[in-house]
Amino acid sequence: MQSDDVIWDTLGNKQFCSFKIRTKTRSFCRNEYSLTRLCNRSSCPLANSQYATIKEEKGQCYLYMKVIERAAFPRRLWERVRLHKNYEKALEQIDENLIYWPRFIRHKCKQRFTKITQYLIRIRKLTLKRRRKLVPLSKKVERREKRREEKALIAAQLDNAIEKELLERLKQDTDGDIYNFPIHAFDKALEQQEMESGSSDAEEKDDEEDEEDVGKREFVEDDEVDESDLSDFEDMDKLDASSDEDQEDKSSSEEEEKPLDAKHKGKTPLKGPLRRKRAYVEIENEQETEPVAKARTT
């Protein structure tokens, strides 16, 4: 004889129920035929002899019903009705099958059916979209690769490799390139200056000789360039630029100037801290105040 109350009294509260899962706040029912998966008196499929559920198999929804008349025949206990694919028609089917059944079960069945259709729609939508593929990583392989990468980095000696490559490219790219380094620039400009001053002095001399009497003795200034004149690096650069310009104007045509500039590679001489290639004496004048004081005292 089926007595729901007795069953519930035993399983629900006092004795062990294998479908029951207890958490801190509430208990759940693991029974596959449970309507709401909570452990309640009204939603326990074991403690209600008249019960109905909605179950979903491979995208198809079925209504399962259990009545007390078949309680003695476990094989035929659950009656299955396939629900219509159309949502409204399926709801009508549920209503029609569960007519005169308790309100609670009818309501919960419809709720469950709605939820199931919603998640089926979602599944269909998601399968059409791109899905993120999760690739499993092997910890061993990852560790191995990380270690090998570190060793490869050390073996690579990147800075040295890059510097070597840049210097090699510099060496190869030499045709027509005016590569001015400070030392060379200094010497070159020096020569230029000497030549120019020599030529200009020569011109002056000629003029003077033409103007004044021939044979008159005169003291002429030295042709050598004074260091003090060239001590200023700025003047050096101006000289440099002017000499470069002269050279460029003389040697190349306009067409060649552009590629030359492009080839210049930005390797202009360091115009940073002044580089003194020759001995340079700096004189500082100090004001002495002591003798004045001494004079006063004495």
Add this chain to the structure above:
Amino acid sequence: MAKAGDKSGGSGKKGLKRKAATEEAQEAAVGEDGTTESGVQPPKTAAFPPGFSISEIKNKQRRHLMFTRWKQQQRKEKSAAKKKLKKEREALGDKAPPKPVPKTIDNQRVYDETIVDPNDEEVAYDEATDEFASYFNRQTSPKILITTSDRPHGRTVRLCEQLSTVIPNSHVYYRRGLALKKIIPQCISRDFTDLIVINEDRKIPNGLILSHLPSGPTAHFKMSSVRLRKEIKRRGKDPTEHIPEIILNNFTTRLGHSIGCMFASLFPHNPQFIGRQVATFHNQRDYIFFRFHRYIFKSEKKVGIQELGPRFTLKLRSLQKGTFDSKYGEYEWVHKPREMDTSRRKFHL
């Protein structure tokens, strides 16, 4: 007596620890007795019975002691040999034989038959007719689209921005759920030549897909050790808009050559030397290190470099013939760890 002999042999070898000292004292006493008895000096050097190894000693402490002694002796012998060699070298001076080159993994690399010979005609012909021919013939100039996987986080976003400053003529677009297969025809119609997708996992970028657009090859890399600009120590100011030079190191095999071409095709041909910037792709043992520097020539033989820009390392995972297609693509090369990672001296790039 055997025991005593053993002990004396052991202590005769090295007399360093306190135990040994006491043993030696004992041995001296025993020896004296021995001399009086047998008239034979106990040997100073080790007199182990043949076939004896230190690992056979059962006592852990004693075994450890013997092992340390043995190790010290080995070290002494080695340093003595070294000194001797050094002396010989100095004595010979210029006539000394050249120093032997140490073995490194790169020296001992397994010979790969696909290593490209620079004079190879077949390779040259291949290169002239492949997808990069139009780039190397100066017909097309690169235009790059940089994008990420879905929902990028801060690090990835910043990496994309920095990459776009490093690679000239590149644009960053974020995609919100768009499929790559749909992006690609749009890119082709807008004349993009390359597509870079930075894949992200757990808020760090970990993968790079480089796809040459009009039906070009697609390379998939694993990206690691990503350092953004602010994380680089001793870095220079931000890179300027000048087109950088490119350095491709160590791309020797056929596969490496094609990957190198892919990287080269990202940058325009005409580097602006005024900018003094250089982007380096250095391949070492199948790891490609990317660096971005600014250089200055201090003299004819000296150059100073300063790192700007992001840095990362790439490891090639697969190379596909067509554009990105994970399902139906034809793979030219796939990295299979179980087969390809077995030898420590075999590399593929």
